[in-house]
Amino acid sequence: MRRLFGTDGIRGVANIEPMTGEMAMKIGRAAAYIFKNKTGRHRIVIGKDTRLSGYMLESALTSGICSMGVDVLLIGPLPTPGIAFVTRALRADAGVVISASHNPYEDNGIKFFSEDGFKLPDELELEIEDLIFSGKIDSIRPTAKDMGKAFRINDAEGRYIEFAKNSIPKGMDFEGMKIVVDCANGAAYKVVPMMLRELGAEVIAIGVEPSGMNINDNCGSLHPGMVQGLVAEKKADIGIAYDGDADRAIFSDEKGNEVNGDQIMAMCAIENKKSGRLKNNTLVTTVMSNMGLDIAMKKAGINVIKTKVGDRYVLEEMLKNDCNIGGEQSGHIIFLDYNTTGDGIITTLQVLSLMNKTGKRLSEHASCMAVLPQVLLNVRVREKKDIAKLPNVSQVIKDCEKRLEDKGRVLVRYSGTEPVARVMIEGENESAIKKMAEEIVDSIRGEI
Numbered sequence: 001m002r003r004l005f006g007t008d009g010i011r012g013v014a015n016i017e018p019m020t021g022e023m024a025m026k027i028g029r030a031a032a033y034i035f036k037n038k039t040g041r042h043r044i045v046i047g048k049d050t051r052l053s054g055y056m057l058e059s060a061l062t063s064g065i066c067s068m069g070v071d072v073l074l075i076g077p078l079p080t081p082g083i084a085f086v087t088r089a090l091r092a093d094a095g096v097v098i099s100a101s102h103n104p105y106e107d108n109g110i111k112f113f114s115e116d117g118f119k120l121p122d123e124l125e126l127e128i129e130d131l132i133f134s135g136k137i138d139s140i141r142p143t144a145k146d147m148g149k150a151f152r153i154n155d156a157e158g159r160y161i162e163f164a165k166n167s168i169p170k171g172m173d174f175e176g177m178k179i180v181v182d183c184a185n186g187a188a189y190k191v192v193p194m195m196l197r198e199l200g201a202e203v204i205a206i207g208v209e210p211s212g213m214n215i216n217d218n219c220g221s222l223h224p225g226m227v228q229g230l231v232a233e234k235k236a237d238i239g240i241a242y243d244g245d246a247d248r249a250i251f252s253d254e255k256g257n258e259v260n261g262d263q264i265m266a267m268c269a270i271e272n273k274k275s276g277r278l279k280n281n282t283l284v285t286t287v288m289s290n291m292g293l294d295i296a297m298k299k300a301g302i303n304v305i306k307t308k309v310g311d312r313y314v315l316e317e318m319l320k321n322d323c324n325i326g327g328e329q330s331g332h333i334i335f336l337d338y339n340t341t342g343d344g345i346i347t348t349l350q351v352l353s354l355m356n357k358t359g360k361r362l363s364e365h366a367s368c369m370a371v372l373p374q375v376l377l378n379v380r381v382r383e384k385k386d387i388a389k390l391p392n393v394s395q396v397i398k399d400c401e402k403r404l405e406d407k408g409r410v411l412v413r414y415s416g417t418e419p420v421a422r423v424m425i426e427g428e429n430e431s432a433i434k435k436m437a438e439e440i441v442d443s444i445r446g447e448i
Contacts, residue, residue: 002125002126002129003129003133004018004027004125004128004129004132005125005126005128005129006416006417007309007310007312007416007417008101008109008111008310008311008312008416008417009097009109009110009111009112010027010109010110010111011100011103011107011108011109011110011417011418012107012108012109013106013107014051014052014053014056014057014106014107014108015053015056019053019057019107019108019109019110021056021057021059021060022060023132024056024057024060024061024064024110025060025061025063025064025067026064026132027061027064027110027128027132028060028061028062028063028064028065028067028068028096029064029065029067029068029131029137030064030128030131030132030137031044031064031065031094031096031112031128032044032064032065032067032068032069032070032148033068033131033137033140034124034127034128034131035070035093035094035114035115036068036069036070036093037093038093041071042069042070042071042093042148043070043071043072043073043090043091043092043093044065044070044071044072044073044092044093044094044095044096045072045073045075045083045086045087045090045092045094045095045096045153046058046061046062046065046072046073046074046075046095046096046098047075047076047077047078047080047082047083047086047095047096047097047098047156048076048077048078048097048098048099048187049077049098049099049100049186049187049215049244049245050077050185050186050187050189050210050212050215050244051098051099051100051105051107051108051212051215051244052105052212052213053106053108054077054098054099054108054212057098057108057110058074058098061096061098061110062074062150065148066147066148066149066150067141067142067147067148068137068140068142068148069142069146069147069148070093070148071148071149071150071151072148072149072150072151073090073092073150073151073153074150074151074152074153075153075156076152076156077187077189077190077210078156078157078160078187078191079160079187079188079191079242079245079246079247079343079344079345080097080099080101080111080187080245080246080247080341080342081246081247081339081341081342081343081344081345081346082156082157082160082187082191082246082345083095083096083097083113084113084117084118084339084340084341085117085159085160085163085339086153086156086159086160087113087115087117088115088116088117088340089159089163090153091115092115093115094112094113094114094115095112095113095117096110096111096112096113097109097110097111097112097113097245098110099111099187099244099245100244100417101243101244101245101247101417102216102220102221102222102243102244102248103216103244103417103418104215104216104217105212105213105214105215105216105217109417112124112125113340113341116340117339117340117341118315118340118341119311119312119315119341157190157191157194160191160345161191161194161195161198164195164343164345164346164349165195165198165199165349166338167335167337167338167339167346167349167350168349168350168352168353169353169357172199172353172356173199173200174196174199174200174201174352174356175200175201176200177200177201177202177237177238177352177355177356178201178202178204178234178235178236178237179196179201179202179203179204179236179237179238179239179240179352180203180204180205180206180227180230180231180234180236180238180239180240180252181193181196181203181204181205181206181207181227181239181240181241181242182205182206182207182219182220182221182224182226182227182239182240182241182242183205183206183207183208183220183242183246184207184215184216184219184220184221184241184242184243184244184246185207185208185209185210185211185214185215185216185217185219185220185244186207186210186215186216186220186242186243186244186245186246187244187245187246188242188246188344188345189207189208189209189210190208191246191345192205192240192242192246192345192348193205193208195345196348201352204230204234204236206219206226206227206230207219207220207226207242215244216243216244219241220241220242220243220244221241221242221243221248221249221250221330221331222243223241224239224241224250224252224258226241227239227240227241227250227252228252228256228257228258229256231252231253231254231256232255232256235254236254237254237355237361237362238251238252238253238254238351238352238355238362239251239252239256240252240344240348242344243331243344246343246344246345247311247332247341247342247343247344248261248328248330248331248332248333248342248344248347249331249333249344249345249347249348250330250331251264251331251351251362253361253362253363253366254361254362254363255363257363257366259362259366260329260330260331260371261327261328261329261330261331261332261333262285262289262290262292262293262329262369262371263366263368263369263371264327264331264333264347264351265283265285265289265293265325265326265327265333266293266296266297266368266369267351267354267365267366267368267369268325268333268335268350268351268354269283269297269300269302269325270296270300270302270368271354271358272324272325273300273301273302277324277337278302278324278325279322279323279324279325280303280321280322280323281301281302281303282302282303282304282305282321282323283297283302283303283304283305283323283325283326284304284305284307284314284317284318284321284323284325284326284327285304285305285306285307285314285326285327285328285329286306286307286308286309286310286313286314286328286329287306287307287308287309287411288309288328288329288330288411288424289306289328289329290329290369290371290372290374290426291372291408291409291426292369292370292371292372293369295369295370296368296369296370300368305317305321305323305326309328309413309416310416311327311328311332311334311341311342314326314327314328314334315334315336315340315341318334318336319336323336324336324337327342328342331344331347333347335347335350351365372408372426372427372428373426373427373428373429373430373433374424374425374426374433375423375424375425375426375430375433375434375436375437376422376423376424376437377422377423377437377438377440377441378415378420378421378422378423379420379421379423379441379444379445380419380420381414381419381420381421381444381448382419382448383448384414384419384421384448385447385448387412387413387421390443390444390447390448392443392446392447393412393440393443393444393447396439396440396443397410397412397440399439400425400436400439400440403432403436404425404427404433404436407427407428408425408426408427408428408433409425409426409427410423410424410425410436410440411423411424411425412424412440412444421444421448423437423440423441423444424437425437425440
C-alpha cells in the first residue's frame with residue numbers, strides 16, 4: 001500500500017502533508033541512505049521548476065541529504081529531462097526533481113531519477129516509504145567530517161542545451177523558421193528560447209516571466225490556444241507549448257491547428273520506419289491514445305503496444321521490447337535514442353528536424369493520422385473507489401458502450417496525481433459522445 005508515491009513521484013499542495021518541509025527532509029534522508037550504494041563520496045543532484053514553494057522544499061531536501069553524509073549539487077530551475085541528463089553527466093548517485101508538472105502553482109512534487117537517468121522502480125519508492133514510516137534511519141546520523149556539503153552548479157543550462165542539440169543532424173539549423181513558444185512560466189523559460197535562437201530560428205516567446213505563482217496559469221500545454229492564436233497572427237511556421245517542467249509539448253501547425261502527442265508520435269514513427277531507425281518496427285503508447293493512431297500505424301505497417309496511463313509504464317514496455325519511441329497523447333514522448341525520460345525539448349527538435357529534412361509543413365506531416373472525435377472530462381472525487389464496484393456508474397458505462405457498438409470506446413480511470421476521475425469517450429459523433437461523457441460524470445458525482 002503506497003503512502004507517498006503516486007504514478008509520478010510524490011505530489012500535493014505545498015506546505016500541507018506530504019509536501020511539507022518536514023516530510024521533504026525525511027524524504028531526503030531516506031533517499032540519501034538508499035543511494036549510498038558505492039564506495040567514495042556520494043552526490044545527489046537537485047533541480048526544480050519555478051514554483052515559489054520550490055525554495056522551501058529544495059532547502060529541506062538539501063538538509064536531509066547532507067545529514068546522511070551525501071553531497072548535494074544544486075542546479076536550480078531546469079526541465080525535468082534536463083535534470084535526468086545532468087544526473088548522468090555529473091556521475092551523481094541520483095537526481096531529484098522538485099515539480100508538480102502541469103498542476104497549478106500551489107501544488108508541488110518530488111520525484112527521483114537513478115544514476116542512469118531512469119525513474120525509480122516501484123520497489124525503491126516503497127523502500128523510501130518504509131524507511132520514513134518505520135523510523136529505521138532515525139538513529140543513523142553521521143557527524144563531523146562525515147556530513148555532506150551543498151554545491152551550486154552554474155553551467156547546467158548550457159550543458160543541457162548542447163546535449164539536446166546533439167539529437168539533430170550535425171550542422172542542421174533552423175534559419176528562416178519563425179517559431180512561437182509558450183514556456184508556461186516554468187522550467188523551460190530560459191533554455192528553449194536560447195536554444196532555438198542559437199539554432200538560427202526567429203523566436204516569439206511567451207510564458208517566460210516566472211513569478212513563482214504564474215506557472216501553468218492560463219498558459220502552456222494545458223492552454224495551447226495562446227500559441228495557436230499567435231502562430232496565426234504572426235504567420236509563424238510552428239508553435240510549441242510546454243508544461244511546467246517541460247517534459248511534454250503540444251504543437252500548433254502553421255494554420256493554428258493543434259497537433260497533439262498522438263499525431264507527433266505517428267509522424268515520427270513513420271519517418272523513423274522509412275529511415276530504418278524505428279526499433280522492432282514498434283511504437284509504444286497508452287490506452288488513452290486516439291483510435292486514429294492505431295489506424296495510422298496499421299496503414300504504415302507499424303506495430304503498437306498499449307500500456308496503462310503513465311510515462312513510467314510506457315518506458316517499462318519500451319525497455320522490455322527494445323523500442324525507441326513511445327509516449328502519451330498529452331505530448332509526453334520518450335525518444336530513447338536521446339534521453340531516458342519524456343523530453344519536450346528533444347520532441348521539439350525531432351519535429352523541427354523532420355520539417356527541415358523534408359521541406360514539408362507541420363500540417364502535411366500531421367495529416368498522416370486522422371483524429372477521431374474524442375471527449376475527455378474530469379470530475380473531482382472524495383475517494384478513489386473501484387469503478388467496477390459502483391453499480392450505477394458501471395451500468396451507465398455499459399449503456400454508453402452499447403450505444404457506441406464497435407465504432408468507439410469508453411475509458412474511465414482515476415488520475416495518478418490528483419483526486420480526479422477522468423472520463424474519455426471516442427466515437428464518430430462528437431455531440432453524442434459529449435452527452436455520454438456527461439452522463440458518466442453525473443453518475444460518478446452521484447456516488448463519490
